[in-house]
Amino acid sequence: MALKERDEFSGQMTTGHEWNGIKELNTPVPRLLWAFLATLSLFAIGWTVLMPSWPGVNDYFRGLLGADQHQAVRQSLAEADVAKASWSERLATEDFATLAGDDAIMTVVRQTGPALFGDNCAGCHGYDAGGNPGYPNIAEAPMMWGGDVETVAETIRVGINSNHPETRYGQMLAFGRDQMLASAEISALADYLVSLQGQKSLSAEETESAKTLFADNCAGCHGEDGTGMVETGAPNLTDAFWTYGADRSTIRHSIYDGRQGTMPSWEGRLSSTQIRLLALYVMDLRGATP
Amino acid sequence: MFSDFSRDERIFSFIILGGLVVAGLAMAIAGRGDLLSTHGWLIFGLSLLAFFAAVRQFDRPEPSAERLSEYYDAPTRAGLVLTLIWGVIGMGVGFWVAALLAWPDLTFDVAWLSFGRLRPVHTSGVIFGFGGNALIATSFHVLQRTTRARLPDAISPWFVLLGYNLFCIVAASGYLMGLTQSKEYAEPEWYADIWLVVVWVVYFAIYMRTLARRKEPHIYVANWYYMAFILVVAILHIVNNLAVPVSFGSAKSYSLFAGVQDAMTQWWYGHNAVAFFLTAGFLGMMYYYLPKRANRPIFSYRMSIISFWGITFMYMWAGSHHLHYTALPHWVQTLGMAFSVVLLVPSWASAGNALLTLNGAWHKVRDDAVLRFMALAAIFYGITTFEGSFMAIRAVNSLSHYTDWTIGHVHAGALGWVAMITFGSLYSLVPSMFKRERIYSNKLVEMHFWLALAGTVIYVFAMWNSGVIQGLMWRTYDEAGTLSYSFLESLDAMHPYYIIRAFGGLLFLLGAITALFNVVMTIRMPAMEATPDRGRDLPAEPALQAGE
Numbered sequence: 001m002a003l004k005e006r007d008e009f010s011g012q013m014t015t016g017h018e019w020n021g022i023k024e025l026n027t028p029v030p031r032l033l034w035a036f037l038a039t040l041s042l043f044a045i046g047w048t049v050l051m052p053s054w055p056g057v058n059d060y061f062r063g064l065l066g067a068d069q070h071q072a073v074r075q076s077l078a079e080a081d082v083a084k085a086s087w088s089e090r091l092a093t094e095d096f097a098t099l100a101g102d103d104a105i106m107t108v109v110r111q112t113g114p115a116l117f118g119d120n121c122a123g124c125h126g127y128d129a130g131g132n133p134g135y136p137n138i139a140e141a142p143m144m145w146g147g148d149v150e151t152v153a154e155t156i157r158v159g160i161n162s163n164h165p166e167t168r169y170g171q172m173l174a175f176g177r178d179q180m181l182a183s184a185e186i187s188a189l190a191d192y193l194v195s196l197q198g199q200k201s202l203s204a205e206e207t208e209s210a211k212t213l214f215a216d217n218c219a220g221c222h223g224e225d226g227t228g229m230v231e232t233g234a235p236n237l238t239d240a241f242w243t244y245g246a247d248r249s250t251i252r253h254s255i256y257d258g259r260q261g262t263m264p265s266w267e268g269r270l271s272s273t274q275i276r277l278l279a280l281y282v283m284d285l286r287g288a289t290p
Numbered sequence: 291m292f293s294d295f296s297r298d299e300r301i302f303s304f305i306i307l308g309g310l311v312v313a314g315l316a317m318a319i320a321g322r323g324d325l326l327s328t329h330g331w332l333i334f335g336l337s338l339l340a341f342f343a344a345v346r347q348f349d350r351p352e353p354s355a356e357r358l359s360e361y362y363d364a365p366t367r368a369g370l371v372l373t374l375i376w377g378v379i380g381m382g383v384g385f386w387v388a389a390l391l392a393w394p395d396l397t398f399d400v401a402w403l404s405f406g407r408l409r410p411v412h413t414s415g416v417i418f419g420f421g422g423n424a425l426i427a428t429s430f431h432v433l434q435r436t437t438r439a440r441l442p443d444a445i446s447p448w449f450v451l452l453g454y455n456l457f458c459i460v461a462a463s464g465y466l467m468g469l470t471q472s473k474e475y476a477e478p479e480w481y482a483d484i485w486l487v488v489v490w491v492v493y494f495a496i497y498m499r500t501l502a503r504r505k506e507p508h509i510y511v512a513n514w515y516y517m518a519f520i521l522v523v524a525i526l527h528i529v530n531n532l533a534v535p536v537s538f539g540s541a542k543s544y545s546l547f548a549g550v551q552d553a554m555t556q557w558w559y560g561h562n563a564v565a566f567f568l569t570a571g572f573l574g575m576m577y578y579y580l581p582k583r584a585n586r587p588i589f590s591y592r593m594s595i596i597s598f599w600g601i602t603f604m605y606m607w608a609g610s611h612h613l614h615y616t617a618l619p620h621w622v623q624t625l626g627m628a629f630s631v632v633l634l635v636p637s638w639a640s641a642g643n644a645l646l647t648l649n650g651a652w653h654k655v656r657d658d659a660v661l662r663f664m665a666l667a668a669i670f671y672g673i674t675t676f677e678g679s680f681m682a683i684r685a686v687n688s689l690s691h692y693t694d695w696t697i698g699h700v701h702a703g704a705l706g707w708v709a710m711i712t713f714g715s716l717y718s719l720v721p722s723m724f725k726r727e728r729i730y731s732n733k734l735v736e737m738h739f740w741l742a743l744a745g746t747v748i749y750v751f752a753m754w755n756s757g758v759i760q761g762l763m764w765r766t767y768d769e770a771g772t773l774s775y776s777f778l779e780s781l782d783a784m785h786p787y788y789i790i791r792a793f794g795g796l797l798f799l800l801g802a803i804t805a806l807f808n809v810v811m812t813i814r815m816p817a818m819e820a821t822p823d824r825g826r827d828l829p830a831e832p833a834l835q836a837g838e
């Protein structure tokens with residue numbers, strides 16, 4: 001065992017232990033450290049006296065302040081309800097025309113709408129509601145299931161091709177895969193739809209035969225003039241808005257394999273106040289006040 | 291390796307490897323049609339290769355009896371290299387997942403490249419691969435030097451080192467295939483967990499058997515910490531991983547715990563993994579390599595004692611601070627917070643003890659990047675433990691929880707403390723372990739130091755900013771009483787910080803690559819004829835009896 005010795009630099013004695021050249025000083029624990037320990041221990045003990053803390057066999061010490069996190073949540077929620085009371089009940093019950101004409105309500109809609117839309121709708125439709133491939137533009141494009149505010153609120157409530165019993169149901173048939181149309185016919189239709197957007201010009205003969213094909217196969221859902229029908233949820237094919245893409249190969253793919261997009265039902269996930277608020281918010285985005 | 295084994299040890303190693311071959315084959319057959327068989331074939335293949343490699347060396351001459359009067363350092367040498375390899379892998383994947391958060395398209399629609407599978411490869415790669423190998427390698431070295439006793443036999447340290455790395459490989463490959471228990475830092479499935487228990491028991495036995503034969507009367511502080519690390523990690527690992535496999539032919543298992551009990555067990559484990567794996571083990575490392583490099587005595591033996599017992603006692607109760615404002619009963623949260631706050635005292639006492647040990651050697655800190663790594667580690671340890679106690683306060687946690695602040699906190703500890711103390715210890719250990727006169731390039735060590743420091747600071751500041759912004763955005767209400775920001779807006783706000791974080795991580799990774807290069811080049815330098823007196827260890831002989 002090594003001998004205790006005085007360290008020249010610090011003036012402290014060593015403990016006399018040595019391990020492969022490592023020694024230890026016997027420096028007393030600094031007073032500051034004891035004070036620090038005492039302070040934090042007092043705080044910690046004091047905290048356990050004030051708050052729910054020490055457990056017994058069947059129960060625990062409730063703490064002098066009577067704090068309880070379940071009650072704190074209930075209280076916070078109740079306070080939040082009070083804060084929203086001035087508008088939430090009205091949004092759930094009054095008719096849309098009254099609500100849209102009320103500046104106070106529309107201020108709330110414009111303030112609350114972006115976060116609500118951002119958390120629930122933007123994932124598919126985009127932040128600005130401008131749509132993404134497979135998810136329609138709902139800021140500008142005609143609404144496939146009807147563009148008045150009541151209908152929009154209903155679409156949000158039941159969803160499209162969702163698991164809600166009253167869901168809106170729509171399907172674009174797979175004309176190619178299910179052998180309802182030949183490949184050449186599908187190409188002709190795709191060319192025709194592209195030509196409607198002015199991206200391609202067809203001969204009069206080609207246009208005529210495509211129109212016949214359209215009348216026989218498409219008009220039932222999309223309408224004689226192809227401008228869409230809200231009853232079937234079939235989109236307008238003559239405008240610039242395309243859910244899946246406006247290029248010829250995407251259109252051809254849509255006709256060949258069909259489409260059946262879904263929108264979840266929000267009833268049960270959002271309150272009717274929130275659903276109606278979102279409908280008003282979307283209408284407001286479209287610049288179409290009901 | 292094999293030439294260090296006696297004849298009996300060689301036969302015993304055949305039995306172990308043969309057992310592994312059979313076990314791997316059994317897993318492969320029992321787990322037909324399940325991912326378990328992939329791991330079975332992996333274990334079968336690796337152990338068969340090892341078996342044949344061993345057979346070819348069976349007739350080599352036995353080692354001389356003189357070896358028993360020297361320390362056994364071969365496993366430490368291998369462990370140091372493995373540490374750096376895992377470090378580069380783990381940090382490389384870390385950089386990859388950091389980039390994924392900034393640019394999510396980098397998954398390329400490949401399942402195993404998805405964030406959920408790569409992220410545990412990063413965390414396990416750095417914690418268990420890099421940190422674990424560093425702890426095993428240095429603990430064997432420190433244990434022998436501070437007890438003046440050779441490891442009890444040649445085979446068990448290799449069993450621990452290689453067995454542990456087999457666990458790491460099975461764990462990481464499992465994550466990529468989608469195998470996980472979904473418990474953070476305890477993802478590996480039941481068969482990997484059982485294997486780790488076997489390895490860990492042997493590890494603890496090595497410690498006990500060597501300490502029992504020590505020739506120093508006292509047990510050095512570093513060994514207290516290494517022992518606490520080994521013992522407590524065993525307890526945590528066994529309890530948190532209690533599970534029932536679907537069958538012996540299935541990789542899937544179900545935890546014995548459910549609901550809030552599961553959450554509490556998981557965070558009792560999770561927080562004490564931080565405490566006993568990432569803190570206690572590395573404090574052991576610090577208590578040996580820092581005073582050794584600085585050539586100064588430990589500032590205060592008494593402070594070592596109160597910090598050790600403070601840390602080991604109080605950490606055990608602090609885990610529930612991970613579950614503030616959850617279904618966990620309020621009283622458990624209060625106790626977790628109370629213990630976490632007092633925990634700051636022994637943590638700062640440890641950091642203070644390290645920094646005050648440098649009194650009289652600060653000029654060395656200025657001149658020597660290796661010592662500077664260790665000094666900076668102690669500073670980051672102090673910063674991180676303060677932050678940890680602060681974040682454990684319930685009201686603070688309501689802002690910080692679930693945000694990037696937590697990520698920033700963890701990396702202040704992992705990069706600033708764990709990795710820095712490891713790199714400092716590694717650089718000071720490598721030349722003597724490989725009997726080289728010096729490290730290949732001190733300039734590269736210096737460069738590594740600044741890369742590591744810059745990387746850590748950039749990373750941590752980015753995450754602090756991002757975390758506080760997130761926390762505030764998530765709790766801001768407008769006059770109507772509804773949330774002001776959607777979650778997507780908070781993601782947008784984080785995007786620049788995610789890019790900055792990835793850059794900080796890249797700097798740190800470059801530093802680790804520098805270290806690997808530097809160490810490989812050191813190993814390739816010519817060996818010294820004889821160890822100069824300056825770096826020589828006290829001999830394991832003459833044999834002194836304990837208490838003499």
